Structure formats: C-alpha cells, structure tokens
Amino acid sequence: xxxxxxxxxxxxxxxxxxxxxxxxxxxxxxxxxxxxxxxxxxxxxxxxxxxxxxxxxxxxxxxxxxxxxxxxxxxxxxxxxxxxxxxxxxxxxxxxxxxxxxxxxxxx
Amino acid sequence: xxxxxxxxxxxxxxxxxxxxxxxxxxxxxxxxxxxxxxxxxxxxxxxxxxxxxxxxxxxxxxxxxxxxxxxxxxxxxxxxxxxxxxxxxxxxxxxxxxxxxxxxxxxxxxxxx
Numbered sequence: 768x769x770x771x772x773x774x775x776x777x778x779x780x781x782x783x784x785x786x787x788x789x790x791x792x793x794x795x796x797x798x799x800x801x802x803x804x805x806x807x808x809x810x811x812x813x814x815x816x817x818x819x820x821x822x823x824x825x826x827x828x829x830x831x832x833x834x835x836x837x838x839x840x841x842x843x844x845x846x847x848x849x850x851x852x853x854x855x856x857x858x859x860x861x862x863x864x865x866x867x868x869x870x871x872x873x874x875x
Numbered sequence: 876x877x878x879x880x881x882x883x884x885x886x887x888x889x890x891x892x893x894x895x896x897x898x899x900x901x902x903x904x905x906x907x908x909x910x911x912x913x914x915x916x917x918x919x920x921x922x923x924x925x926x927x928x929x930x931x932x933x934x935x936x937x938x939x940x941x942x943x944x945x946x947x948x949x950x951x952x953x954x955x956x957x958x959x960x961x962x963x964x965x966x967x968x969x970x971x972x973x974x975x976x977x978x979x980x981x982x983x984x985x986x987x988x
Binding site for chain 1: 878906908910917918919920923925930931933965967969976977978979980981982
C-alpha cells in the first residue's frame, strides 16, 4: 500500500530560523516524491520533485530510501514561506497519494 | 500560457441531485486527474484520464465518474449526491505518465445541502 505521513499538523518557527517539514512514506517500489505548497487563497502548486534535485525558493528535499523519508528543509525561514505544505508520492502512473499536510507559520 | 481551468468555481446542490464539473487542462497536457479535498480526509485521488481512457481509479463509489474528450478537456460527474460529497474538487493536468509534476486548477467548491 502507498502511504504518506506528515507527522506535524502545524509547525511554527521564527523568521530566520531553520525549517524542516517531515515526510515519511510507505511504498515497496521506487517512488516519485513531490512537495506541493498552497499559499493562502492560491491554488496548489508544485514546489519540487525529488528526481530534479533542485532547490526552489531556498527549499531542498533529499530522498532517503533507507529511512523512507523525504523531508523538506530550508536554512532560513521567511514570512512569505507561511503556507500549507503537502508531501506526495507517486508509485507509477499519474496518481498522487498525499500526506495530510503541514501548516508552516513563520513568525516575525 | 493559460493554466488549468475549472468551472464552475462554486456549486450548491441538494441531496439526490447530480452534478457535472468541468476541467480544461494546460494546452498540450494529455493527462487529467481529479482529486477530492475535504478537511477530514485531505486530498484523495478520484481518477485519471489519458487520451480519453481512464488509466487509474481511486477508491470512490460508482456514483463518481468521469470522461475525457479528444481535446483533453475532462468532466467528472457525481450522481445521487450525498451530504458527504461536499468538498473542493481539484483537477490537475500533466504532459504524460512521466510525472513531470502536476499543475492544479483552483477547484470547484461543491456544497450539498
């Protein structure tokens, strides 16, 4: 079965502090992992995908197959990073399994 | 280029009625997927269409159906509406099976009363 777990419903940090949004997955094969972000009153948008190994808006995520994790990190949080973040998995085919999401609040 | 367009933005229906939602993907995108988003269940996959064929289906009852036209536009239909069908229905498009990443529409907010 495919499952994505985001253990924190809410993560609150101060501006300039490091951020780590946790994501663990369950999948027997080789998954594609994604992070999506939804800013207030905006549509869900792709933040990054593990296969690209890119950094978007200062965020990075490394796929750790041993720990089945794909945590999202940013060294210095900014107020505009406040949003809902979803980790998602694709086990093949265009079907995404989403985690429950984590609200990130960056306080000034 | 234009993004994924969903119509209508809002709908209010009564129990027992049926509803049809529409999605126009990004030009050139041939895969269209539908998701249901609720506070309790989060984002759940409904189905995916590619070249007018349903390729994947989620765990929803047969009251939920969809189709895709030759121009890649897609519709989903929910028959015999229940209160629990109240949700935000999101459409997403992508180029093909290679998972370049989906582009989502703004959604249709369905309220069943």
